[in-house]
Amino acid sequence: DVEHPKLELARRIVCEQLEGNPDSRVIVFTNYRDSAEMVANALSKVSGINPVRFVGQGSRHKDKGLTQKQQVEILEKFRVGEYNALVATSVAEEGLDIPATDLVLFYEPVPSEIRSIQRKGRTGRQHKGRVTVLVTKGTRDEAYYWSSKNKEKRMLNSMHGLESLLGPKTAKKRAEISDFEELTHISGLEQESNQNLKPDSNPALQETEIRVEDELESESWKTGSSTLEDIGEKSKRDREYREINLEKGLDNNLGENEKEIGREADISLKEKQKTLVDFVAASGESSAESLRIIIDHRETKSGVAKTLDRLGVELSFTALEIGDYVVSDRLAVERKRTDDFASSLIDGKRNLFSQLSDLSRVYEKPVLIVEGEELFTSRKINPNAIYGSLISIAIDFGISILYSRDEEETASILKILAKREQTENKREINPHGKKSASTLAEQQEYLISSISNIGPKAAKNLLSYFGSVEAVMQADMEELKKVKQIGPKTAARIREILESPYKG
Structure with missing residues (x-):
């Protein structure tokens, strides 16, 4: 059997923690019981690691759950050090008296911001702790990680808004997730297209490590006036590196006083040109109905899914045979970057027209989004050939062609299409169709x-x-x-x- 590279990385991370501090306690969170058993077995093979599997009370097929008495016994042994690694499912997220830990390891990310915060809260209680999230690039791990991260940002922003309403005179600069997290290491994963891992391969993983600093010694805490922003500001000053907010492009440096910060922010916002994303986000805040888009799993690498999640759209990832995005039972979207579109005109293996033929055959309202601003300059192709292809797509295939500047605008267009289909036209969302004709x-x-x-x-x-x-x-x-x-x-x-x- 081929071992997933995450197991070796998990062994290394836990081993380094315990070697550095033998009295440490570690919690490894997994999303499934069989994953918990697999990770516990892998950790048990390492000297110095005494893991134990910790699951709920319910029975799942042949997997018998733990009784309440067994759970209490395991937690007590974990507290005194008989076990130093607790490999747990969601049962350890809340509702149980689990001792403070030095390391929380996410074997897989979770898309829920609530569950993510609850897991992180298991460390950094009495002393410094850290949180590490394992993310395999090119899989749903990426989508889950960014979904949770963006939702946490929105939650902090909502808390900031509530604080402003309750006490506008004492309201401070908006808190960011980067005030509490530290991105210490990222490495790419080069994955084979057939997704088969060879025994001698060693694909790297994304490892996101978040350090949770203890703030019990801060002056504001001693005076009883500590806020989320106070804690965030101190942890930012203490860190050697600071995560830059790439999404907004705003400088998060703190000014000398709040009035100066407010003036600079007002000027920055006035000077910044509004984009389609800004208008879509603003219009979506008042919409009570939830929009849903089904996305092909190969699109998780793009920033479109991240922006859609930030815009509040419910995302479902699956393997779509036809189209990249499905917004209703009659409307599906194929997304092509300008360089990819131009290359497909001279490379017969790209099968652009075959994909569009299937899209037009299966869906009543097929849409092609051409993304980018270099359609006529990315490759040395006669403009007439490009115009001819676009005309053929629109007239012969009956496909609507929309244009976007970047991934964010593509996401905004997709949300508008979803709103029109699902809210205004009351269409159901239903992916269907096969690549090859069957009837x-x-x-x-x-x-x-x-x-x-x-x-x-x-x-x-x-x-x-x-x-x-x-x-x-x-x-x-x-x-x-x-x-x-x-x-x-x-x-x-x-x-x-x-x-x-x-x-x-």
Whole structure:
């Protein structure tokens, strides 16, 4: 069996913690019971680590849960040091008297900000602690991590707004997650396209380590006037490195007084040009109905999913055979960057038109989003060829083409489409369709649409008029021109392809 590289990294992190401080206590959180058992078994093979699996009371198939008495016994042994590593599921997040720990390790991220905060709260109580999150790039781990992180930011901003309403005179600068977290190490994961891990491969993982500083000695705490912002400011001053807020592009340096900060922030906001994302975010705040978008799992690497989550859209990740985003039972979206679009015109292996043909065949309202501002400059392609392709996509395939400048604008367009379909038109969201035609009618349509200049709709018109593929092939030019969307040039092209001798 091939071992996931996370196991080796988990062993190393826990081992380093216990070697540095033998009296440490470590909690490793997993999302599933079988993962907890796997991690506990892996840690038990390392000298100096005494792990124990900690799960709920309910039984799952052949997995019998722990009784309340067993849970209490395990926690007591963990408290006194008989066990120094607690490998737990969500049962250890809240409601139990678990001793303070020195390290909390997320074996997988969780998309819920509440659960993430509860897990982090298991460390840094009486002394310094740290939180480490293992994220495998190119998987749903990334989406879960950023989803939780953005939700925590929104929660802090909401707390700031509430504090401003209750006491505007004492309100301070908005707290950021970066005031409490420290990003200490990130490494990329180069993953094979078939996602098969070889035994001798050693793909790296993203490791996000968050240090939770104890603030019991701060002056503001002693005077009883400590706030979230006070704690954040002190931990920021104590850190050697500071995480920069990339999303807003704002400088988080604290000014000498609050009035100066307020003036600088006002000027910055006035000078900053509003984008489509700003307007969509503002309009979405008053919407009570939840929007949902289904996203192909290969799109998790892009910033579109992160922005959609920040805009409050419920995201579901799955393997979509057709399209990159599904917003209703009739509307799906294919997203292409400008360089990818241009490359597909000269690289026959990219299958752009095959993808769009499937999209048009399966969904009533297909949409193509072309993202970027270098459509005509990214590759040395004649502009007429690009225009011809766009015209063919719009007219022959019947696909609506929308343009965006970047990933954020793409996300904003997707939210607007979802709102229009799900809220205004009351459409259900339902991904469907296969890449290859399965029914006889679909195979007939596919055969006719493979002729040059014949799109999916024109193929349906031909088959509806003549009744069979054979009749279409036998029709002369005058008969072909009687069909809707078939002009003289298209009819001549069909006859040329059918009658010309093969010269392979």
